[in-house]
Amino acid sequence: MYRVLAAIGTDEERAREQAETIVDLPRNGDVAVTLFHDFDGDNPEGASVQQVAAVRRAAERLEDQAIDVGYAESSGDAARAVLETADDVGADLLCLAPRKRTPTGKALFGSVTQQVILESDRPVLVVGAESAGE
Template sequence: MHRVLLPVDTNESRALAQADYVKSLPNAAEAVEAYILFVFTEDSDDLPQEFEKFKSASRIGSVRRAQESLEEAGVDVTILEDSGDTEDDILEEAEAYDVDSIVLGGRKRSPVGKALFGSTTQGVILRSDRPVVVTGGGDA
């Protein structure tokens, strides 16, 4: 089984681009197992305590859309969630689930910005000991 980690943020277009890449892998329905990761960052800590019980990766639209897309194609999907530092969490989950590759969603950039990836993407590429794929950025 080929295991892939898809760290997604709240952008549904990027998450779907990541899912499309995974679905395009050879024999994806039979040979690929996808782990969709959503990391709750400090920004989401502003929620009132009574809403904390509702904080779940499966409630995030981008996670649901990627999951639906992959499952429709017959790919086994596991939803993961974490909180803290996105880059570290991505690398830790990749290690914990012994994934074969990490599939990140790219963002559209200005001509100058295209010279560098986003900080999380660049950090994962530089620090990972696994192949990292950066997909298209969708429309945002």
């Protein structure tokens, strides 16, 4: 079984792009995808990952293609949580879709995607990178 961890934000279009990219990956066997969402530090309403619209859209597309879908969530340091969750689920590949930020914004606030790429010991697939700096 090939395991993918897809870190899903709140943007439904980026989530659909991630799901499409995963669906289009070459498959030599079964694929399981864990859809992960970080609640940016805290989650006062107590929402679950499955209540995030972008996560639901990605799950629908993956399940339409008979891909097994699981869920994971955290509240805190998103990059650290992605890396730890990848270890927990035994991910073979990480799939990320960066937020659109200006170069200045990236320099000031850092980038979860950049940190994951630099610290991961497994392949990282970045979806939609060409539009991330707009």
